[in-house]
Amino acid sequence: LxxxxxxxxxxxxxxxxxxxxxxxxxxxxxxxxxxxxxxxxxxxxxxxxxxxxxxxxxxxxxxxxxxxxxxxxxxxxxxxxxxxxxxxxxxxxxxxxxxxxxxxxxxxxxxxxxxxxxxxxxxxxxxxxxxxxxxxxxxxxxxxxxxxxxxxxxxxxxxxxxxxxxxxxxxQSEDGKTRRRVLWERIKLLRRSLPTQTPVATATQVTAEELGSAIHVWPVGDERTALNLARSLRGEGLLVPAIRYPTVARGSARLRITVTAAHHETQILSLCEALARHVK
Incomplete structure (x- = not known):
């Protein structure tokens, strides 16, 4: 090319x-x-x-x-x-x-x-x-x-x-269409249910409608804090990776939440509740 x-x-x-x-x-x-x-x-x-x-x-x-x-x-x-x-x-x-x-x-x-x-x-x-x-x-x-x-x-x-x-x-099948519909229902549920307070204030957070994807970023800032938070969530059966330098810029560590159609509503709500507890 x-x-x-x-x-x-x-x-x-x-x-x-x-x-x-x-x-x-x-x-x-x-x-x-x-x-x-x-x-x-x-x-x-x-x-x-x-x-x-x-x-x-x-x-x-x-x-x-x-x-x-x-x-x-x-x-x-x-x-x-x-x-x-x-x-x-x-x-x-x-x-x-x-x-x-x-x-x-x-x-x-x-x-x-x-x-x-x-x-x-x-x-x-x-x-x-x-x-x-x-x-x-x-x-x-x-x-x-x-x-x-x-x-x-x-x-x-x-x-x-x-x-x-x-x-x-x-x-391309009807089953695939149904799976995508379920995925977007789960994405909207996540965005509605996440606590509004995050570990760090950020001017870059946008709404689900603006993002339009299955990836949601939970800003943390400090790399060690992000790792500890991911470790705590894993102990509760929630796999949410901590993304940190060099994948992202220093000081912008975050949790990267990826929703799938296979997630149950209860699993998504459990994650949101766990994040709310850790922010407090």
Whole structure:
């Protein structure tokens, strides 16, 4: 997708694998502050001015893994069109959760046709292993013949490929639709039931409607406090990992709560009650 003569513009909170891939490409790499469209636009202007013949690739995630917020996809697409750039969208945390048949954020917003490369993982909502890349027929043919990491990788076992296909078929079924409905009921229950007070005040907390994902962040701040809180919750049978530096910035440790359709209402309420006790 990009080489030494090209430019990659990457959201600051993109997953480490996207950052590493961008660095390995050899392209000029510029990082813009998280979801900051103004800074992205200035980087696009720089690329057009300084690298007029370069391919420009914007890289972002539909749902960000450590905050659970969405990318402003419609506005990103407007920018990419205006500057003739390409867009790579990582839907790892949106597949199975958002959009018709769980096809992700681009599908939910009816913008799939404007995303040049959609990628994601099979190991989260799909419950298998591996990943996928979607694009035009010509683009996929290009990857098959030119992507070094793909060419020199062993093909997945047939059983794994079959399991992935079965998971995709389930997403498209009535049972899959029911599972997503239950998931969103559980997400709303969590957001309604969580205590409003958290260990630290934060200006970045947003509502469930603004987030629109299965990931909820419980800000703690201090890393040791976050670890102790996660350990205490585990003692009560509640698995809520503590996220800390270097995964997130120093001083911004948090508990990362991920809801699934398999969670019972009583389990979610137990977590909320436990958090309320620990805050006191």
């Amino acid at each position: 990009a080489g030494k003569e090209d430019v990659i513009l990457l959201d600051k909170l993109c997953h480490a694998s996207l950052i590493d891939g961008a660095k390995l490409s050899g392209a000029a790499l510029r990082v813009f502050p998280h979801n900051h469209l103004g800074k992205l636009e200035s980087h696009l202007e720089w690329a057009h001015r300084e690298r007029p013949d370069a391919r420009i690739l914007i890289v972002t995630e539909s749902v960000f893994s450590m905050d659970g917020d969405r990318t402003p996809l419609s506005e990103l697409i407007d920018l990419k069109k205006r500057f003739g750039a390409m867009l790579l969208l990582d839907e790892a945390h949106a597949i199975g959760v958002l959009g018709p048949a769980g096809r992700g954020l681009a599908a939910e917003l009816n913008l799939t046709q404007h995303v040049d490369v959609q990628m994601g993982t099979l190991s989260k909502a799909l419950g298998v292993s591996g990943g996928y890349v979607c694009g035009s027929h010509s683009l996929i043919d290009w990857f098959v013949n030119r992507a070094r990491s793909f060419i020199f990788s062993t093909a997945p076992p047939p059983a794994l490929a079959a399991a992935a296909l079965a998971a995709i078929e389930f997403l």
